[in-house]
Amino acid sequence: MAEDPIATWFTLFNEIGIVNQLSSTLLEAQLPKGMLRSHFSVLNHLIRVSDGRTPLELSRAFQVPKASMTHTLAGLEKAGLVALRPHPKDGRSKQVWLTEAGRAFRDDAVAALEADIEGLAAEIPTDEVAAALPFLTRLRKVMDSARDG
Amino acid sequence: MAEDPIATWFTLFNEIGIVNQLSSTLLEAQLPKGMLRSHFSVLNHLIRVSDGRTPLELSRAFQVPKASMTHTLAGLEKAGLVALRPHPKDGRSKQVWLTEAGRAFRDDAVAALEADIEGLAAEIPTDEVAAALPFLTRLRKVMDSARDG
DNA sequence: CTCATTTAGTTCGATATGAAATTATTATCG
């Protein structure tokens, strides 16, 4: 091989872009009409990390502009999947809380995805996925700090 | 570890999503205002693979709906970076050809990115990136064929 | 305390994205 480094990095981001596209499509096929990956991701994050996060924390976690997060949260709130409440310690801020419907929605989506994931796991053992994670996590962290510095 | 397989796959797609987001931001910071990753990606693909591709081929290559590709190509054409011509063998179809300005635009963008990429490569040797590619390529192919079957 | 600055979130406007219907052309089958 002995490839041009630029080309190698480009290929990396290219493959990642396509896999990302495919994973959005896979997920959204299991969501009710109108619900997108952005909505699901926020619900999932609130369950994994814990709810009560602020909109700004969420926008940083997903690396999207805060205006985008405002919009996503408005959609979730209108659907009754989260509740926005004033932040107890900071009058400028808010906290995002899951509703029961929000938890149920996320659980249903995860359940619906299980068959798809099993299909993938039949082709690519989960061990291999787990083995690929450290690189991606490191890459994410490096890129994240490069963004500031 | 011995993680829940679903959780492992979710983490994978999550990390990929964030890296993708970060790579878009990185790239778009080097593009003239109004130009997005979608535009650059098409130009780059036309150079890497060869121009004369049809819009449908491009939409499949990037796994985006063909209406999205129509729109992206319209933007590129308006900017004078590609030329759309009738397909010589199929009256329904078109071919997308790079203009000189399109090639120059892509080359400039790549050159502008070199410093960024070098910054990343200082933290993560290109060898490691190359080592990560087979997994991602395999994943992309598996997901791509799972989409049909 | 007061004013300037910073920070959290929203609003606004412009553009991107994508599903569904539409048009034009080609392929296929009786």
Next chain:
DNA sequence: CGATAATAATTTCATATCGAACTAAATGAG
């Protein structure tokens, strides 16, 4: 051949995304 089905691209329309300007609240320097 002629009718029907399939295919390539566009148009339409609704929504998502996100930069920039804005509002409100907190911080902090004097």
